[in-house]
Amino acid sequence: MGTICLDPGHGGPDAGAVRNGLAEKEVALDIARAARAALEPGHRVVLTRDTDRALTLAERRRAADEAAAEVFVAIHVNASARPQAQGFEVLIRQWKDTPGAVLAADILEAIAARFPDRRNRGIKQAPLAVLRQPRPSCLVECLFISHPAERALLAQPEIRTALGVAIAGGCEVFARRPWFTARAVPAAAGKGRTERRAARSPRRPAPPPA
Numbered sequence: 001m002g003t004i005c006l007d008p009g010h011g012g013p014d015a016g017a018v019r020n021g022l023a024e025k026e027v028a029l030d031i032a033r034a035a036r037a038a039l040e041p042g043h044r045v046v047l048t049r050d051t052d053r054a055l056t057l058a059e060r061r062r063a064a065d066e067a068a069a070e071v072f073v074a075i076h077v078n079a080s081a082r083p084q085a086q087g088f089e090v091l092i093r094q095w096k097d098t099p100g101a102v103l104a105a106d107i108l109e110a111i112a113a114r115f116p117d118r119r120n121r122g123i124k125q126a127p128l129a130v131l132r133q134p135r136p137s138c139l140v141e142c143l144f145i146s147h148p149a150e151r152a153l154l155a156q157p158e159i160r161t162a163l164g165v166a167i168a169g170g171c172e173v174f175a176r177r178p179w180f181t182a183r184a185v186p187a188a189a190g191k192g193r194t195e196r197r198a199a200r201s202p203r204r205p206a207p208p209p210a
Contacts, residue, residue, distance in 0.1 A: 002175050003044040005069035006167075007130065008032040009076040012054030017079030017145045024145060025052065027154050028075045031142055034164025035075070039171060057129045064133060071103060071171060074130055074139040077154060079146040086147040087119030088112075091139040093131035100131075102177070104138040107170030111142075114166040118143065118150070136174070140167055 008028040010016035016024025029049070036045040046067040048060045055063075064072045078089070088111050090104040104123045112120045121141075131137045142163045143150040153159045 002070045003046065003067055004039055004171055004175075005046045005048065005064040005067055005072045006032045006035055007048040007060050007063075007072065007074040009074060011049050011052055014054055017077065019079070019145050019151055022145060022151060022155055024077050024079070027077050027142075027145070027160060030157070030160040031164040031167065032075050034161040035073075035168040035171070036164075038165045038168035042172070043175065060130055061133060064135065070135055071174065072131075072133050072135055072137040073103075073107070073167060073171065074128075074137075075167065076139060076141050078141040078144045080144060081146075083146055083148065086144050086150055087121040088115065088143055089121035089141045090123050091126040091128060091131070091141065092123060093125070093127060093137065095125055099136035100138055103136040103170070103174045106173040107138065107140055107167055110170035110173065111140075111163070111166045114162055114169075115143075142167075 008025070008031070010023075010025035010028065012025075014025065016028070018024065029052070032047055033050070036047060039045045044067075046063065046069060048063040049055055060074075061072075078085070088108075090108045092100045092104050095101060101123065108120065108123060126139070128139060131139060143154055145151050145154055
């Protein structure tokens with residue numbers, strides 16, 4: 001059994017992206033709760049927030065530290081000034097974080113399998129402060145709230161549940177990998193055969209067209 005920290009984005013006065021009355025903070029929390037429900041039979045799951053409250057980036061990281069989490073997954077939905085922008089993607093802090101990139105790839109593949117008709121935007125590097133963690137970490141952008149069709153999907157409770165279950169499925173795949181312990185994960189990122197094998201697992205996708 002491992003400990004997984006799920007971080008629903010935004011909260012409290014920070015609603016995140018809002019379109020037509022649909023707020024990112026509410027969607028992200030529902031997805032995180034669904035992921036927790038899917039994971040809890042086999043794992044200890046901690047949410048950085050389980051209510052509509054604001055958290056600083058430091059508080060989000062501290063929640064993972066205090067839980068001795070072995071994995072950290074931030075959950076958001078995307079938005080763009082271009083209403084045609086669509087799809088899902090997973091962000092990592094840096095490519096040399098091999099376990100984090102593998103975690104991202106596992107989650108991305110699980111979402112792609114559940115939503116084959118939505119655009120897979122791949123894995124991207126982003127120097128996000130919330131991902132500055134001593135554990136495999138990634139941030140999942142679950143569709144675009146600014147895209148009319150995807151906003152209609154995100155408004156449906158069953159779609160939020162499906163996204164949460166898909167994220168949980170990716171975490172489950174990662175949890176079955178041999179490095180899934182609090183001590184082994186950072187070590188695997190730094191040296192040895194484990195790193196060389198894992199580095200071939202996630203394929204760095206070409207940047208999608210703008």
